[in-house]
Amino acid sequence: MSGRIKVMIVDDSAVVRQSVRQILEREPGIEVIGAASDPVFALGHMQRQWPDVIVLDIEMPRMDGLTFLKKIMSERPTPVVICSSLAESGASATMQALASGAVAIITKPKLGVKQFLEDSSNDVVQAVKAAARANARRLAPRAPSAAPAPRLSAEAVISAAGLGSGASMLRTTERLVAIGTSTGGTQALEAVLRRMPATAAGIVIVQHMPERFTAMFAERLNSLCEIEVREARHGDRVIPGLALIAPGGKHMMLARSGAQYRVEVVDGPLINRHRPSVDVLFRSCAKFAGKNAVGVIMTGMGDDGARGLKEMHDAGSATIAEDESTCVVFGMPKEAIRLGAVDRVLPLDEIAAAILRASV
Template sequence: MIKVLVIDDSALMRKLLSHMLEQAEDIEVVGTAEDAYQAREQIKKLNPDVITLDVEMPKMDGLAFLRNLMRLRPMPVVMVSSLTEKGAAVTLEAMELGAVDFIAKPKNNQPQDLTQFHHYLVHKVRGASQAKYQIKPKHKTPVKPPRKRFHNRLIAIGASTGGTEAIQYLLKQMPLTCPPILIAQHIPPVFSASFAKRLNSNCEIEIIEAQGGEMLTPGTAYIAPGDKHLTIDVRLGFAYCKLIDSDPVNRHKPSVDVLFDSIAEVQAKSAVGVLLTGMGQDGSKGLLKLNKAGAYTIAQDEASSVVWGMPGAAVALGACNEQLNLEDIAPKLFELLAIE
């Protein structure tokens, strides 16, 4: 059984989260807390496997509590956030502090929204229970990247649980001369825009949330919006972002498989596919398709993954040319892309 402590200042939210989690046969809500001070005592008393933590709380906000928790007693934390720009910015900061995953509160009480929230909540708590909470990459002396442009090359990245920090670690090493990078990270709307904005302020290259129709250019990374699939469209020898508003694939939208499949069909031989940390199997079949179509494919190794679900599934399928520690992926990309 996965023992969960629910921390939220709203009695209604504590009740809702507890009720939803208790319906899963493998999850037990061992307690609740309405503020950080109650939470601290409950953690000592109940020793939960996972905690859900509200971003906004009285007395001590969620970030301050998380910072103390990760310093004194690291454990898997799923942040529960409002679906707003402010909520997204704070939640992404929480991920940097060591939270494993996050979920946005439902916008309203429509049955469809609550059902989807219920599914994602259980999925994320299960993923968090498997997580290494967190392995920060060792900061080696950076490999000096080649200072030339790579014409007609492409990097495609897919990720889920733990992916926001893994992606940031990779993109911080990318030079302005790098090929276009397309990214499918499992993330809700609003959060994807904040994620792109946060990355853009921390990296040398330009990072944007794809709107559809952008011509792919070197030194730019395009992040799939949280409610659309990201694909590519090639016209007259030029590649463009294309967004698709179709059903979720593997229960995800954006889906990594959709991104990888689209590249496999039109530009595989000049692409490198990278599948990072995440729960589930999304992206594993797409990575195999990329590999068979001629792309070089990389899966993050188990030791450096927060959850080795997606890359592990790809390895099981024989979908990757090699498994690499997160800190070794950027140097490998530089090595591959220097070979023209």
């Protein structure tokens, strides 16, 4: 894609259409080519000029957003950013949207939406820019505050491996797997976790996702997988056959309790502009698990997790990155490979088997 990012806004709220248009049009690299009150109007406009990114509501007249999303992904895959209410029904629909190929979520309240969107203008812009970088071919369905936050490193939450008592705690036979993903990660995680047997090593996961959506995402995966998948709680043990997903809005770190691993779910500043941060999780795994861990970094924009994976690699962990050919966005894996943090670079359909071999 060259030139400005062409965006189509599809939302039945005139306030949302106007607010999102104003936010995006302030960016010189973005052009709003249209705004429609429902998908039927949008399709007519898009036949004349196809967008690079669609910002899409879910509940709309004539054709709901999920139906429209599935139609787009089956006929002409295009990056879609969901702009959804935090209502429980909306959250469920958003999970379905992610499973159907949406690449990002913008959460919006039912009341005060105009001010909320203005306050979140940087998030809106960054979501559109991330979506524009997505590999549209990987989106098709496959068979089973306004100012940028300061960019902090994992040091703001956890000290590096080797500083403190972590190194003396590495003698244990317990194995674990740490996975970090962002844009496109919901589909990638499903592909990997559905191949995990009930006897698989314990898994800890950071997927960049807003608050309240991680619990429903975990519930959906739990219904599809042989292993148990759930949102992590502070103090949860990491045990075979269980995958713990960091809650949105919280950092998750590995810790030791005797010979056992557990997780700590904590508040803290944005790290690499994310909370949860993959770097925080990976650094804690380097510090407290070392050679007993497997680190995996998959599709995502930016570089969160790359330095943490390098620390895991240097501590003796086996490390895996998703190959560019299957990534929705080859940002995080690319940076990890550049840093020399990766032992193996594999396409998505080979990652689960590699995890199982490395974690025995």
